[in-house]
Amino acid sequence: MDLFNLDSGADNLAVGAIRSLIIDETNRAKSGHPGMALDIAPALFVLFKNHLIADPSDPNWINRDRFVLSAGHCSALLYATLHLAGYAISMEDLKAFRSLGSLTPGHPEFGLTPGVDATAGPLAQGLSQAVGMAMAEEAIRASYPEGETILSHHTYCLCGDGCLEEGLSQEAISLAGKQKLSKLILIYDANGSTLDGPTVNSLTENEKLRFLAAQWNVLEVKDGNDLAALDGALKKAKASPLYPTLILVHTIIGYGSALQGSHKTHGTPLGEEDGRHAKAIYGYDYPDFTVPQKVYDLLKNSFGARGQEAHREWEGRLRRYEAAHPTEAAVFARAFHRDIPPSLLEIPAFDPATNEATRATSGAIVAKLPALIPFTLGGSADVASSVKTAIPGDPGFDSEHRAAKNVAFGIREFAMAGAQNGMLLHGGLVTYIGSFLVFSDYMKAAIRMSSLEHLPAIYLFSHDSIAVGEDGPTHEPIEQLVALRSIPGLDVIRPCDARETYGAWRVALASAHTPTALILCRQDLPLLAGSSADKLLQGAYLISPSAKTAALELIATGSEVSLAVSVQALLAAKGIEAEVVSMPSTELFEAQSEDYKASVLRLPRASRIALEMLSGLSWYKYAENVISVDEFGKSGVPSDVIAAYGFTPAAVTAKVLAILGK
Numbered sequence: 003m004d005l006f007n008l009d010s011g012a013d014n015l016a017v018g019a020i021r022s023l024i025i026d027e028t029n030r031a032k033s034g035h036p037g038m039a040l041d042i043a044p045a046l047f048v049l050f051k052n053h054l055i056a057d058p059s060d061p062n063w064i065n066r067d068r069f070v071l072s073a074g075h076c077s078a079l080l081y082a083t084l085h086l087a088g089y090a091i092s093m094e095d096l097k098a099f100r101s102l103g104s105l106t107p108g109h110p111e112f113g114l115t116p117g118v119d120a121t122a123g124p125l126a127q128g129l130s131q132a133v134g135m136a137m138a139e140e141a142i143r144a145s146y147p148e149g150e151t152i153l154s155h156h157t158y159c160l161c162g163d164g165c166l167e168e169g170l171s172q173e174a175i176s177l178a179g180k181q182k183l184s185k186l187i188l189i190y191d192a193n194g195s196t197l198d199g200p201t202v203n204s205l206t207e208n209e210k211l212r213f214l215a216a217q218w219n220v221l222e223v224k225d226g227n228d229l230a231a232l233d234g235a236l237k238k239a240k241a242s243p244l245y246p247t248l249i250l251v252h253t254i255i256g257y258g259s260a261l262q263g264s265h266k267t268h269g270t271p272l273g274e275e276d277g278r279h280a281k282a283i284y285g286y287d288y289p290d291f292t293v294p295q296k297v298y299d300l301l302k303n304s305f306g307a308r309g310q311e312a313h314r315e316w317e318g319r320l321r322r323y324e325a326a327h328p329t330e331a332a333v334f335a336r337a338f339h340r341d342i343p344p345s346l347l348e349i350p351a352f353d354p355a356t357n358e359a360t361r362a363t364s365g366a367i368v369a370k371l372p373a374l375i376p377f378t379l380g381g382s383a384d385v386a387s388s389v390k391t392a393i394p395g396d397p398g399f400d401s402e403h404r405a406a407k408n409v410a411f412g413i414r415e416f417a418m419a420g421a422q423n424g425m426l427l428h429g430g431l432v433t434y435i436g437s438f439l440v441f442s443d444y445m446k447a448a449i450r451m452s453s454l455e456h457l458p459a460i461y462l463f464s465h466d467s468i469a470v471g472e473d474g475p476t477h478e479p480i481e482q483l484v485a486l487r488s489i490p491g492l493d494v495i496r497p498c499d500a501r502e503t504y505g506a507w508r509v510a511l512a513s514a515h516t517p518t519a520l521i522l523c524r525q526d527l528p529l530l531a532g533s534s535a536d537k538l539l540q541g542a543y544l545i546s547p548s549a550k551t552a553a554l555e556l557i558a559t560g561s562e563v564s565l566a567v568s569v570q571a572l573l574a575a576k577g578i579e580a581e582v583v584s585m586p587s588t589e590l591f592e593a594q595s596e597d598y599k600a601s602v603l604r605l606p607r608a609s610r611i612a613l614e615m616l617s618g619l620s621w622y623k624y625a626e627n628v629i630s631v632d633e634f635g636k637s638g639v640p641s642d643v644i645a646a647y648g649f650t651p652a653a654v655t656a657k658v659l660a661i662l663g664k
């Protein structure tokens with residue numbers, strides 16, 4: 003492997019510039035990850051110079067090719083490349099690499115740095131997001147007449163061995179293969195090293211066979227410095243008619259360093275001396291943080307010119323499309339602005355005798371979504387019939403039915419959640435995904451990512467307590483709800499009946515930058531006289547006042563609200579006046595004014611008791627006493643399990659009396 007394989011002096015110089023900037027960025031920050039960044043720089047350069055279509059003057063142009071750096075630790079490479087490619091990242095920004103408040107943080111952050119299409123760093127999540135982007139592109143293109151004139155692009159992703167060791171990668175690869183995402187191109191840097199040592203210490207499988215088995219098109223570049231070979235592989239990949247493409251690129255970690263080939267270059271800056279040594283090998287003879295104008299010109303005249311021309315042409319096509327298909331063009335614009343009027347989801351006039359599981363109410367809403375919002379796409383991880391995410395009559399999204407609205411993600415919770423993030427990063431879709439609450443753990447890192455990326459993801463988690471019953475402790479969520487509530491920026495809503503479920507869906511659909519988790523139950527719940535879809539917006543409200551001055555406040559969510567109302571009646575019969583607060587969302591409640599909060603939680607903390615059939619940890623903030631389930635559940639008929647944990651009206655009343663010392 004040597005630099006003489008580089009095809010021209012100008013290209014050679016540009017690759018040297020990128021590599022030298024990586025050395026400078028990491029040296030100056032005294033941290034960062036030069037190893038893979040240095041070895042795979044030629045691939046990113048060729049991608050940007052010859053293939054990627056994007057417009058640095060409008061980084062959010064919706065028809066751009068997407069690029070996801072799944073190996074987010076190689077951020078120094080991405081920032082250097084974006085800088086040279088004309089994005090609004092200055093040399094000063096590169097000098098500020100990894101410093102507080104900079105545009106160039108340790109790992110790429112979506113929404114912060116122009117040209118960064120996804121937050122990445124937790125290995126393999128970028129790959130799953132790229133899969134979602136490619137799905138979004140297919141779905142949107144197929145959903146509009148002559149859709150290819152307004153949306154048609156590739157999704158590129160760069161990963162290393164680390165991403166492919168993660169289990170998530172298998173889910174994502176398998177999903178992409180099944181979905182025949184032929185416009186997804188994954189560049190895999192096979193540098194034979196991870197953080198701790200040579201890859202063979204932990205990875206010996208045949209990656210080519212692995213991707214072939216998942217129905218991918220597999221290409222190989224034997225020398226990661228061979229620009230012509232990289233270019234040829236990218237050309238072939240773009241021509242793949244049926245399958246996503248893997249380009250496996252052999253490289254040497256830390257290329258140019260005296261320590262090249264060693265994992266020691268993975269996460270340690272080269273330092274001054276080794277940096278000079280490497281730059282000499284690249285033939286790059288410029289001071290630190292210095293790039294000759296001809297390198298900028300090279301990328302401006304290739305990447306920059308191509309992108310601006312493509313953008314201009316697309317604007318023209320869009321204008322013609324607006325004239326030819328005004329209705330569809332308006333929907334397309336609405337979709338990318340996530341323009342959903344709050345009144346879109348009408349709240350039905352419910353029969354007071356309604357007795358319905360909140361998952362069923364949610365299912366009825368899901369079923370009418372495509373009629374209300376033509377740009378929806380959702381699905382579940384093989385529990386559509388349980389979580390009620392199916393859309394009657396929908397053929398299911400696949401290569402034959404790209405305009406379908408429902409995705410069978412398969413039992414791949416983590417990739418499903420990563421893919422939803424990718425779809426939302428892409429834009430143009432309103433999405434939702436469903437699973438059992440207990441399995442939210444399988445996707446938790448992606449839920450956290452939704453929040454980090456400020457994406458309006460919608461999670462439908464049903465089977466929300468020990469009332470799951472027969473399936474037993476493996477399927478009964480205990481600590482999951484607390485864990486979700488602890489994620490900053492995630493709205494968790496556990497509605498108590500059909501009306502609140504509508505309110506919860508309204509919150510989720512109206513959200514522009516906040517993910518929402520709807521916590522839904524399996525068992526039927528009565529419609530409560532005092533419930534309100536509107537009041538739910540404030541997170542908590544008095545749902546059942548006391549007849550006389552209350553001595554006690556019962557705070558409950560979901561299925562426990564109707565239980566609390568029953569307990570209220572039993573206490574009243576004993577002369578104890580209690581009022582019931584429905585608190586479907588602690589996050590929405592915390593966002594209210596102090597006055598509003600004080601108007602809901604009116605009694606002193608010592609006079610409040612919270613009730614939830616899961617871990618009680620969330621509630622001590624609001625109540626002195628908590629009636630909860632703080633151990634794994636039991637298998638049995640739901641009513642028996644509920645009784646065993648004392649969540650019947652009589653048992654809760656007895657507990658309340660005991661708390662009151664009566």
Ligand SMILES: Cc1ncc(C[n+]2csc(CCOP(=O)(O)OP(=O)(O)O)c2C)c(N)n1
Nearest residue numbers: 038123124125162163164165195196197268
């Ligand atoms: C989920 C997750 N686990 C662990 C890490 C810490 N980590 C960052 S890079 C890395 C090694 C990645 O190896 P590879 O993709 O081969 O990158 P290279 O060593 O070539 O830079 C590890 C373990 C992480 N970022 N994400």
